[in-house]
Amino acid sequence: MTGRGPRVCGGTLRCARQRGSMSGRPATRAGMRLLGTVLVLSGMTVSCGGSSRAPQGIPATPARFGIGRIARPAEIRVWDIDVRADGRGLPGDSGTAAEGARVYAARCASCHGVDGVHGAVAPAPPLVGRIPGDAFPFATDTTAVQTVGNYWPYATTLYDYIHRAMPLTAPGSLTPHEVYSVAAFILARNGIIPSSTVLSARALPGVRMPARDRFVPDDRTGGPQVR
């Protein structure tokens, strides 16, 4: 290497290390700087001349980095909150619409409107609303408002979503009893369950939503059959 800069082969820097000779001595400060640059570049070069071995002096990427530790069961439990469509993941406890009305008024109404229909403050959507005949016009009617009552296929999603995401400003702050209760309130307001229903891990998966059969697994694989 002379002080003239890194030599490249084939117009790329990949082979600067291979071609550059470290035996020559840079005559100037600029030459020293350039030599430093070339050394850094060669350090970044993982493969030169077709070899996948790490360059000399640079350790190969290890299978494990030896940092961090295995998460403890208690730490995993904090994150493991998903509730599936069939109800797996629902906790014990229960709630009714009457109790849910209180939770709703205190924790939800300011954004979703007093009754879940009127006065929702955008971007918070209304949560209550059915379409006559439980029609499902959303593909063609862009003005149709989607709600829990007319669009959601599974009641269990209410538990999952409210528990993980609502109220917007304090997600995760509701107890299981409060989540069951407010879910019961929303379902009752939508006319999907009687207001006397006690929602629980057993009852919630059995609630049949009006839009239950409006969704199908998307088994398209691309190509001509894409509609």
Ligand code: HEC
């Ligand atoms: C500070 C405002 C705010 C409060 C309070 C709040 N929400 Fe929401 N909520 C929102 C917003 C905004 C969205 C839309 C979020 C999105 O689309 O990503 C939403 C979405 C939802 C949805 C999904 C609706 C849909 O059709 O997609 C549900 C269900 C819901 N909230 C329930 C609740 C419940 C129950 C409470 C009270 C425990 C509550 N929210 C309190 C702002 C709020």
